Amino acid sequence: PVLQLDIITIFGDYFAPLELSLLGKAREQGLLAWRVHDLRDWTHDRHRTVDDTPYGGGAGMVMKPEPWGEALDAVLDAHPDARPTIVVPTPAGEPFRQATAHELAGAGHLIFACGRYEGIDARVLEYARTRAAVREISLGDYVLNGGEVAVLAMVEAIGRLIPGVVGNPESLVEESHAADTDGLLEYPVYTKPASWRGLDVPEILLSGHHAAIAAWRRESSIERTRQRRPDLLGEASEPDPTGE
Ligand code: ADE
Numbered sequence: 001p002v003l004q005l006d007i008i009t010i011f012g013d014y015f016a017p018l019e020l021s022l023l024g025k026a027r028e029q030g031l032l033a034w035r036v037h038d039l040r041d042w043t044h045d046r047h048r049t050v051d052d053t054p055y056g057g058g059a060g061m062v063m064k065p066e067p068w069g070e071a072l073d074a075v076l077d078a079h080p081d082a083r084p085t086i087v088v089p090t091p092a093g094e095p096f097r098q099a100t101a102h103e104l105a106g107a108g109h110l111i112f113a114c115g116r117y118e119g120i121d122a123r124v125l126e127y128a129r130t131r132a133a134v135r136e137i138s139l140g141d142y143v144l145n146g147g148e149v150a151v152l153a154m155v156e157a158i159g160r161l162i163p164g165v166v167g168n169p170e171s172l173v174e175e176s177h178a179a180d181t182d183g184l185l186e187y188p189v190y191t192k193p194a195s196w197r198g199l200d201v202p203e204i205l206l207s208g209h210h211a212a213i214a215a216w217r218r219e220s221s222i223e224r225t226r227q228r229r230p231d232l233l234g235e236a237s238e239p240d241p242t243g244e
Contacts, residue, residue, distance in 0.1 A: 089147035093136035
């Protein structure tokens with residue numbers, strides 16, 4: 001496959017929906033391959049324990065290093081390929097962006113390590129960095145119960161960038177955050193009927209005037225981005241502080 005994914009988790013059921021839709025088809029076409037591994041397969045006690053209390057005290061539990069070490073060794077040893085990338089979803093990570101999705105789509109082999117509780121013993125990543133590239137990545141500034149939902153979102157964002165996964169490559173071009181639209185948010189879209197519940201589609205879109213439509217869309221994108229995500233606008237688009 002173009003991209004091999006290994007997902008290590010204690011809640012494999014979260015990944016059942018990967019079979020559906022576009023990504024399931026990509027798997028059938030051999031573009032994408034994934035395996036979901038149960039972290040508890042690498043425990044050796046009767047209760048298949050994966051967590052313990054934190055050194056230094058405090059609330060919550062920390063994931064034990066031993067099962068993680070064995071799990072990562074097993075997955076890495078099964079793929080003697082050049083350095084894979086281990087992705088660790090955590091709210092303390094670097095932000096996941098469209099550019100991140102592009103980078104990871106080209107990585108060849110990704111290993112997702114889903115933490116639960118208060119996180120994974122920090123020595124696990126220290127060890128992992130000796131065997132692979134490691135990226136701690138956050139989906140956004142909010143806290144989920146574990147990495148699984150974050151990985152599901154990342155895999156969908158990454159998988160659709162693999163050539164052939166999205167049927168019409170044109171649909172990748174103008175969407176929000178695409179590099180060739182300067183990272184602006186997408187303009188509003190309309191379809192038939194031209195008038196609905198007293199609300200009309202903007203006249204210009206019915207004009208057939210392609211240059212004017214392109215200009216309207218560009219202006220709509222800029223205005224929408226200014227209102228919702230001013231942080232995405234480069235300095236060039238910011239109001240002139242001199243007022244000139
Ligand atoms: N795990 C818990 N919260 C998360 C977040 N915001 N992003 C990625 N992984 C997480």
